[in-house]
Amino acid sequence: MRDVIPQDEFKQRRQQLLQLLPERSMALVAAHSEVTRSNDTEYPFRQNSDFFYLTGFNEPDAVLLLINDNKPRSVLFCQDKDPKHEVWHGLRLGYENAVETLAVDSAEDLETLPERLPELLQGIESAFYPMGENSVLAELVGDARDELSVKARRSGKLGPQSLSDLRPQLDSLRLIKSANEIAVMKEAARISTQAFRRIMCFVEAGKQEYQVAAELHHEFAMNGALQPAYGIICGGGANACVLHYTDNRDPLQNGDLLLVDAGAEYQGYAADITRTFPVNGQFSEPQAILYNLVLKAQQAAFAEVKPGSNLVQASEAAARVISDGLTELGILSGDADENFKEQRWKTYFIHGLGHWLGLDVHDVGRYRNSDGEPIAFKPGMVLTVEPGVYIPESADVDSKWRGIGIRIEDDVVVTADGFDNMTADAPKTIEEIETWMKSQ
Structure with missing residues (x-):
């Protein structure tokens, strides 16, 4: 798939x-720098999300200035071209090419x-x-403010008296x-969905959790997604009860569930x-x-993903299903209404x-406004919906429930009349999963 975000959109942003x-204000956003992994090697470079959102520029060590004065404009400071450096590390755009390529108003050498x-x-x-x-x-x-303060006595030109979070x-x-x-x-979701279909046909007892992660990574890269969006989680059996389990080093056991969280x-x-x-x-x-309890909770949450509703209402819908279900199964004791009101379900959800x-897997954006009220869903918002139940081996419940961790997560975009599930093609119902795993 070709790049589908044109420079005109970055300019519009x-x-x-x-x-x-x-x-009479200025916004400044910096690119990331490369980070040393060991000695003279670096981690794979990943651009600062805010900088990328405003420029589409994927080189390290650059700063974007947005100046709102009598002539609003953008100024990019980036690394100059350097043939000696580029022969070792790859081509640079160079500030002289940035105006045409990135549609900024002007560009200068970062060193200045x-x-x-x-x-x-x-x-x-x-x-x-x-x-x-x-x-x-x-x-x-x-440093720039300090310099201007010293010079202000003679020039009369002050620097910014206010510094604020952008x-x-x-x-x-x-x-x-x-x-x-x-x-x-949607393309990221399609690639990820395809990878999940692949691993469902790959797993079997005796294979390693890290081998499942390798299959995912291979499918991502073969389709143009060179890196996972975050550390892949492959938790077999009780490992699924560790929410951010990324060791991925244990063998898969016959009779266990495998929880995989990846994108x-x-x-x-x-x-x-x-x-x-x-x-x-x-x-x-x-x-x-x-x-099926977790799946039912997700469906209840989906019913609240629509303009005018919010994440709090969706969360309460899912929690009510899980709380009532755990009470009915005897995993939570006592009255169902009291269990929900007292949030006893949080022991397992x-x-x-x-x-x-978005650009970040836990993307930016507030969940409540300044008055503490939940932010209402609007078309164009993208979120995950991922209820789960986790019953550790140490839980004081019937032994048949212990060591089971289940999470079901999809990526949805809010539309004018509801939502679009971008990851619906990853098998999800019990029938879909069992049929797919047997068919390959």
């Missing part, structure tokens, strides 16, 4: 952000930024940047996905799927009972129902 800023920033900040009243994320950027802004404005833009973003995310990252955007299925291709009766999804 920059213009939208400028419109959210007050007059410490000298140029005080000049650009003259007359600027407010500076915005993502606070707490990049100490180098914060130091650059602080994330509220950026997060609000990123929360609503464009049609192009949704198209990319491809495609063109910067994440998918995030969880499926739980039997190693031997056949659910036992206790496994099937708990599995121990995480939230879902989260925003």
